[in-house]
Amino acid sequence: MNLKELSEAVGISGDEGAVRAVVLDAVRAHADDVRVDTMGNVLAFKRGTGRDRLRVMLAAHMDEIGLMVLGYDADGFLKVQAVGGIDPRLLPGTLFLVGPERVPGVIGLKPVHLLEEGEDEKVLQIEDLVVDIGAKSKDEAKKLAPLGAYAAFATQFRQMGPDTVSGKAFDDRAGCAVLVELLRGERFRFDLHAAFTVQEEVGLRGAEVAAYAIEPDCAFALEGTVADDVPKEKDASPTTQLGKGPAITVMDHSFISDRRLLRLLTSTAEELSIPYQFKQPGIGGTDAGAIHRSRAGVPSVTVAVPCRYIHSPVALLSLKDFDNTVRLMRESLARLTRRTLKVSE
Numbered sequence: 057m058n059l060k061e062l063s064e065a066v067g068i069s070g071d072e073g074a075v076r077a078v079v080l081d082a083v084r085a086h087a088d089d090v091r092v093d094t095m096g097n098v099l100a101f102k103r104g105t106g107r108d109r110l111r112v113m114l115a116a117h118m119d120e121i122g123l124m125v126l127g128y129d130a131d132g133f134l135k136v137q138a139v140g141g142i143d144p145r146l147l148p149g150t151l152f153l154v155g156p157e158r159v160p161g162v163i164g165l166k167p168v169h170l171l172e173e174g175e176d177e178k179v180l181q182i183e184d185l186v187v188d189i190g191a192k193s194k195d196e197a198k199k200l201a202p203l204g205a206y207a208a209f210a211t212q213f214r215q216m217g218p219d220t221v222s223g224k225a226f227d228d229r230a231g232c233a234v235l236v237e238l239l240r241g242e243r244f245r246f247d248l249h250a251a252f253t254v255q256e257e258v259g260l261r262g263a264e265v266a267a268y269a270i271e272p273d274c275a276f277a278l279e280g281t282v283a284d285d286v287p288k289e290k291d292a293s294p295t296t297q298l299g300k301g302p303a304i305t306v307m308d309h310s311f312i313s314d315r316r317l318l319r320l321l322t323s324t325a326e327e328l329s330i331p332y333q334f335k336q337p338g339i340g341g342t343d344a345g346a347i348h349r350s351r352a353g354v355p356s357v358t359v360a361v362p363c364r365y366i367h368s369p370v371a372l373l374s375l376k377d378f379d380n381t382v383r384l385m386r387e388s389l390a391r392l393t394r395r396t397l398k399v400s401e
């Protein structure tokens with residue numbers, strides 16, 4: 057399992073090269089053909105053992121959220137904009153790696169001693185914040201962090217107790233790691249088309265062209281999704297919970313899961329006593345949102361490893377959930393035939 061390597065690689069939407077290098081290294085020996093398309097998606101093909109050439113697409117996105125340098129002030133501070141969904145409240149005090157040279161930077165905040173009355177209650181916007189890379193002038197800042205440079209969370213991967221790990225970008229490096237594991241295993245009966253996609257966080261862009269090229273009969277999007285099972289005041293049921301198994305999406309903002317694929321997943325889980333949970337419907341979107349509308353339509357479903365604090369500098373996941381996601385996918389795919397998709401609902 058190479059989640060650590062995948063998590064620590066920097067790959068904000070549009071600049072996924074470092075993650076792509078890790079992925080290519082991990083999958084090359086386990087696929088019959090590997091190529092990189094014009095957008096930067098990694099497409100790995102693994103021939104099936106059966107006579108039926110069913111085309112199954114498994115997608116996981118390589119990109120992560122972050123910041124882009126879009127200006128400077130006279131004193132050498134960087135003005136930035138968000139790439140993907142980012143909550144500005146998380147940014148003050150956060151360490152970043154900026155630009156191709158990975159220059160360390162920090163988003164500072166006025167010390168508490170200097171706050172004026174009411175200032176601590178103001179909600180910060182991204183426009184109010186600057187990244188400090190220690191530059192003393194605009195020219196020095198430009199040299200270290202050219203316009204368009206990306207700033208990524210500088211977070212190391214860590215083990216937290218026996219079953220839990222923390223790190224950045226588990227959305228969706230967890231899905232990438234699951235997909236690598238699936239490629240590493242035995243061949244399936246069908247032809248496996250793995251797509252490690254780019255630019256999901258800015259609108260499912262890589263998956264759209266990958267699905268068009270692959271022309272799959274059905275698709276599974278593999279994700280690291282929200283687990284908001286932390287203490288809260290209201291008695292609201294959480295989206296997903298850590299340690300309760302892979303999260304299957306029934307519906308979100310981007311698509312409605314194919315009911316035949318849902319049944320394949322849940323019946324496999326029940327037959328083998330693999331824990332699973334449903335992601336509470338209605339929020340977020342995944343690559344399945346783009347894939348299911350490709351060409352004449354693709355039956356699709358999303359399966360995710362629950363992760364606490366996604367889209368923040370540090371996320372947490374349970375290694376048991378990770379292993380159960382790989383197992384549920386492997387066993388469900390082993391049962392997938394053309395008949396699964398013929399049954400009408």
Ligand SMILES: [Zn+2]
Binds near residue numbers: 117279280
């Ligand atoms: Zn994601």
